[in-house]
Amino acid sequence: MSILRTLTAVTAALVLAGCSAGDGAGDEAGRGEAGRAGGAPSHSAAPGPSAGAPSGTRPDRQHDGWRDSDIPVFGPAPAAEKIALPPGGSVPYLLRIPTTQKVAFLTIDDGFLKHPEAPKLIAAARVPVTLFLTTNAIKDNPDYFRPMIAAGAVVESHTITHNNLRGKSYAFQKREICGSADRLAKWYDRRPVLFRPPFGNKDATTLRAAHDCGMKAAFMWKETVHKGKVRYQEGKRVKPGDIILMHFREAFVKDFLSALRAIHKAGLTPALLEDYI
Structure with missing residues (x-):
């Protein structure tokens, strides 16, 4: 016992x-x-x-x-409501998607710095993102972005050289936009249909050249994220349809998490930009 x-x-x-x-x-x-x-x-x-x-x-x-x-946890995004694009020989230039749906759009630019945690973080977050990639910035390692694509990210055009397009000739701008889209298509088996001009700088020639290169729309943004801080153009909260800009930089982890928290705090859900165009 x-x-x-x-x-x-x-x-x-x-x-x-x-x-x-x-x-x-x-x-x-x-x-x-x-x-x-x-x-x-x-x-x-x-x-x-x-x-x-x-x-x-x-x-x-x-x-x-x-x-x-x-990583904030989000519910599923609502079924996308495609917006009407204006006819003509130029693409529209959008700072936000005109929608009342409770969604926001996270976009990531360039690709010069390839943070080792970015592919893992994007896959773990399970949220849609659009990558506006500069081909000269990523040509040293196009494979770096493949895990992000496998996780649902979509690659779009951001020129070849990241040059300021405003004021440049039609031939120069068309070469930058079309050439970028062509190279990205070879690397990733999908030709981009959306475009972001470097620095957000554009003119009428930019929008015409983008149209002639097969783009559907060009984009700026409503919020930017840098070193973990979200900066707002309007107010202090992400609004439905807002496009958020961040970059592949050293502070990628802080920036990505800060962007998701700002979306979550506003009661919104990340959605895929391409689904609305």
């Missing part, structure tokens, strides 16, 4: 120790990188599904500078 009582006591102690360890791990996972930095609160309390995990859960893995719990 004394042996039986001893075994029972040991078993009970192990169970209690396991519960205590689990609770402590849960507290640390819930804090995440954002909680320690004093940024937006973690959203691990409402995790989304993850491959290989039970429905309604997401493992809170630690990565380089971020945790899974740092």
